[in-house]
Amino acid sequence: MKPQLQKPSRIRDCDGPDSPLAAATAFRDKGILGKVRRALARHDVLLAYQPVVYASDPDNVAFYEGLIRILDENQRVIPAGDFMPAAENEEAGRLIDCFALELGLRALAERPDLRLSINMSARSIGYPPWMSVLREGLSTDPTSGERLILEITESSAMLMPELVQVMMSDLASHGITFALDDFGAGYTAFRYFKEFNFDVLKIDGQFVRDIHRDANNQVLAQALVSIGKHFDMLTVAEAVEDAGEAAWLAEIGFDCLQGFYFGAPSINAPSDIVEEKRA
Numbered sequence: 001m002k003p004q005l006q007k008p009s010r011i012r013d014c015d016g017p018d019s020p021l022a023a024a025t026a027f028r029d030k031g032i033l034g035k036v037r038r039a040l041a042r043h044d045v046l047l048a049y050q051p052v053v054y055a056s057d058p059d060n061v062a063f064y065e066g067l068i069r070i071l072d073e074n075q076r077v078i079p080a081g082d083f084m085p086a087a088e089n090e091e092a093g094r095l096i097d098c099f100a101l102e103l104g105l106r107a108l109a110e111r112p113d114l115r116l117s118i119n120m121s122a123r124s125i126g127y128p129p130w131m132s133v134l135r136e137g138l139s140t141d142p143t144s145g146e147r148l149i150l151e152i153t154e155s156s157a158m159l160m161p162e163l164v165q166v167m168m169s170d171l172a173s174h175g176i177t178f179a180l181d182d183f184g185a186g187y188t189a190f191r192y193f194k195e196f197n198f199d200v201l202k203i204d205g206q207f208v209r210d211i212h213r214d215a216n217n218q219v220l221a222q223a224l225v226s227i228g229k230h231f232d233m234l235t236v237a238e239a240v241e242d243a244g245e246a247a248w249l250a251e252i253g254f255d256c257l258q259g260f261y262f263g264a265p266s267i268n269a270p271s272d273i274v275e276e277k278r279a
Contacts, residue, residue, distance in 0.1 A: 032083045033092055035072055040095050044071040047103045048265035052117075052236060052258040055250040062256045063115035063149060066107065067265050068100040088121060097124040098133050105137030107270075108144040114270055117149035117179060117200075122156040125167045138174055145174030149200060152178065154186035161192040168197050182238075184224050193231075201228035205239025205259070212244035222252050229253065 039045065047066040054060045070078045087093040097120045104118040124130040138145050157164050157180060168178050179200035184207055203224050211217045221237070228235040237249045240259030249257055 032078070033086055033090060035078060036070055036083050036087060036092055036096075039070045039072060039078065040092065040099065043099075044075070045069065045096075045099045045103065046071070046267055047100070047107065048267050049116075049270050050258065050265040051263045051270075052256050053262050055237075055246075055254045055257050058246065058257065058262060061270075063117055064270050065117045065119075065151070065258065065265075066100065066104045067119070068096055068103070069267065070096070088123070093121055094124050094127040094130060097121055097127070098130050101130065102133050102137070104148065105133070105141070105144055108147050109137070109141040111270065112143065115147045115149070116270075117151050117177075119151045119153075119181065122152055122160050122164050125160070125163050134171075145171075145176050149177040149179050151181040151200075151202070153181045154183050154204075157196070158186055158192070161196070165192075165195060165197075172197075179236075180233075183228075184220070193227075198231075198233060200236060201231075201233040202236040202238055202258075203228075203254075208237050208239050208245055208249065208259075209241075210245070212248040218248070218252075221249070225253055 046069050048069050049064040049066055051061045052063050052065060054062050068080070070080075070083075072078050084093075084096075087096060100118050101120065104116050108114055108116055120130070152164060177199045178197065179202055180196070180198040181202045182204045183201050185204040201224075203221060207217050207221045207224060209217065211221055225235050225237075234255045235253070236256040236258055237245075237254045238258050240246050240249065240257045240261045242261055245259075246257055246261055
């Protein structure tokens with residue numbers, strides 16, 4: 001019998017769950033999560049607003065995405081990429097969703113002309129405080145539901161698709177819009193996709209990058225936008241960074257565009273962002 005080859009134990013130790021690298025990563029994540037938890041306890045959070053514009057009329061904002069910003073002890077923003085992957089599986093992730101929703105609903109109540117999207121994890125659907133924030137906000141300003149968009153990433157939605165479907169059905173009477181975020185980056189089972197009732201499809205930025213020069217991204221983006229149109233969904237291209245990308249995306253039929261080319265996230269009120277852009 002041919003002996004099976006095994007990795008040397010030295011190499012196994014370097015990439016396993018008990019490896020020095022894994023330990024260092026866990027230590028780093030624990031430290032960052034500690035900072036985040038302390039910031040949440042202090043309520044050191046705010047929203048940054050990024051415009052989502054109509055592809056056919058980029059000077060016209062369709063809605064804003066409200067992005068949570070968490071501040072450390074020195075009032076500096078803790079980069080979301082440093083803590084969100086680790087927080088996703090922790091209660092801290094649920095609290096972040098609660099704060100984002102609370103701030104978003106408050107902004108909607110203060111600005112009757114605002115349409116705003118807020119990110120959430122599917123894990124927050126069964127988190128009672130998150131639902132309490134939503135119910136209270138909707139009761140305070142019943143019009144906010146019709147101007148609220150809840151964004152759920154594709155990978156998150158696929159963790160518990162049945163629960164997502166139930167939530168969307170339960171909240172339909174409030175007029176809330178639902179967006180499937182980062183589409184193409186996860187592994188959507190199309191049998192679920194047909195049953196979802198998402199209103200907005202946001203195409204992941206990896207398919208947008210250099211699309212006016214990248215033949216592969218051209219084919220993939222066209223296929224993804226055609227899926228959205230087939231299911232009568234508003235299609236949004238994320239991470240648009242230059243005029244060439246914007247022109248190509250508009251040409252193939254995207255409804256809306258979002259990215260630094262049209263505006264970076266800003267902590268200023270949306271009305272101030274519009275004025276800054278016009279100036």
